[in-house]
Amino acid sequence: MSGWFPNIGAAPAVPRLRPLTLARLVNTLINQFAVRGTIANNQKDPYLLGDGTVIPIKGGIPIWVYCEFNTLGSLKTGRVRIPMPDSFRLLSYFGSASVNAKGGFRVNVYDVNRRLRLTDRPINFQNLAGTGSSPLFQGGMTGSRQAAPYAFQETNAQVLITLVNLEPNPNIIQFGMYGVQGGKSS
Amino acid sequence: MTSSPTPAATASGIVKIPRVLIVDAVVPLNTQLPSILTIPQDADFEWWFLAAFRTNAAMKVLITEAATQRAMVFSGSQQSSQTVFNGVFIDNLAGLVANNGAFPIAVPYVMPASRSYQHAFTDSSGAQNTVQLAYHGFALLQVSSS
Numbered sequence: 251m252s253g254w255f256p257n258i259g260a261a262p263a264v265p266r267l268r269p270l271t272l273a274r275l276v277n278t279l280i281n282q283f284a285v286r287g288t289i290a291n292n293q294k295d296p297y298l299l300g301d302g303t304v305i306p307i308k309g310g311i312p313i314w315v316y317c318e319f320n321t322l323g324s325l326k327t328g329r330v331r332i333p334m335p336d337s338f339r340l341l342s343y344f345g346s347a348s349v350n351a352k353g354g355f356r357v358n359v360y361d362v363n364r365r366l367r368l369t370d371r372p373i374n375f376q377n378l379a380g381t382g383s384s385p386l387f388q389g390g391m392t393g394s395r396q397a398a399p400y401a402f403q404e405t406n407a408q409v410l411i412t413l414v415n416l417e418p419n420p421n422i423i424q425f426g427m428y429g430v431q432g433g434k435s436s
Numbered sequence: 437m438t439s440s441p442t443p444a445a446t447a448s449g450i451v452k453i454p455r456v457l458i459v460d461a462v463v464p465l466n467t468q469l470p471s472i473l474t475i476p477q478d479a480d481f482e483w484w485f486l487a488a489f490r491t492n493a494a495m496k497v498l499i500t501e502a503a504t505q506r507a508m509v510f511s512g513s514q515q516s517s518q519t520v521f522n523g524v525f526i527d528n529l530a531g532l533v534a535n536n537g538a539f540p541i542a543v544p545y546v547m548p549a550s551r552s553y554q555h556a557f558t559d560s561s562g563a564q565n566t567v568q569l570a571y572h573g574f575a576l577l578q579v580s581s582s
Contacts, residue, residue: 305542346525426528430542
């Protein structure tokens with residue numbers, strides 16, 4: 251460059267713009283944003299449209315592991331150690347309380363073998379677990395293909411569940427984990 | 437040039453046909469009722485979603501694969517003396533498709549053709565409970581390559 255313009259070197263490389271629609275194939279427009287379900291389904295949608303699952307596991311059997319307190323007294327603490335099935339990988343939590351006026355219950359999840367807290371401290375159960383209608387899949391965020399389900403120790407894994415009933419009434423509490431037993435990483 | 441039978445056909449000669457399998461039960465009050473789901477013998481079934489209908493939420497469910505006796509619902513916990521192991525509350529398993537509540541199995545599970553899955557429904561509502569589980573997925577139909 252010369253003249254009025256200072257020499258500032260070559261222009262930086264501009265990334266090539268990505269078209270919002272792919273080339274027309276069989277006269278059909280493809281919307282690249284339309285690859286997932288609705289935003290409202292973020293937490294519970296582990297499938298990619300027209301593709302498979304974001305969970306990097308193939309095979310294995312679906313397993314629900316739970317503990318139940320029928321009933322846990324008002325404002326009482328319940329503690330239970332659950333022996334986990336072998337080769338269990340955690341995908342989501344679920345929970346319910348028969349009385350849920352003041353938050354139902356708080357829960358702490360602790361991996362006994364690795365001495366790991368899976369919840370930082372007791373958490374209101376509805377902030378951790380939904381029902382079957384509203385699960386939160388662990389690490390399976392929108393569009394992610396890097397979901398990383400937590401694998402407990404291969405054999406003899408144990409989980410310590412500590413629950414606190416927040417209600418001034420006896421409460422029927424069920425809390426558990428959904429996951430896959432066996433299978434291979436894909 | 438040969439063309440595949442349908443766009444869903446894979447190189448291995450398997451066509452995925454959408455299929456819904458149903459388990460129905462009318463559970464008398466405060467009792468446990470067994471019910472069996474048998475996978476149709478024409479194809480393996482790839483299970484993707486579970487949906488559930490019930491007339492009362494006070495209903496628990498157990499599911500076991502008959503041939504292998506593998507339980508899908510575990511209770512490893514020492515429960516209180518009043519608690520009997522009858523499975524997961526049905527609302528903790530799944531909800532209605534109409535309410536956007538079907539539960540994604542997340543890692544699709546292939547159920548072999550002709551295999552049976554035992555269900556045990558236990559009502560604790562004190563009234564008759566009508567329940568239906570719907571297994572959504574695909575029949576994996578083998579197609580000949582000729």
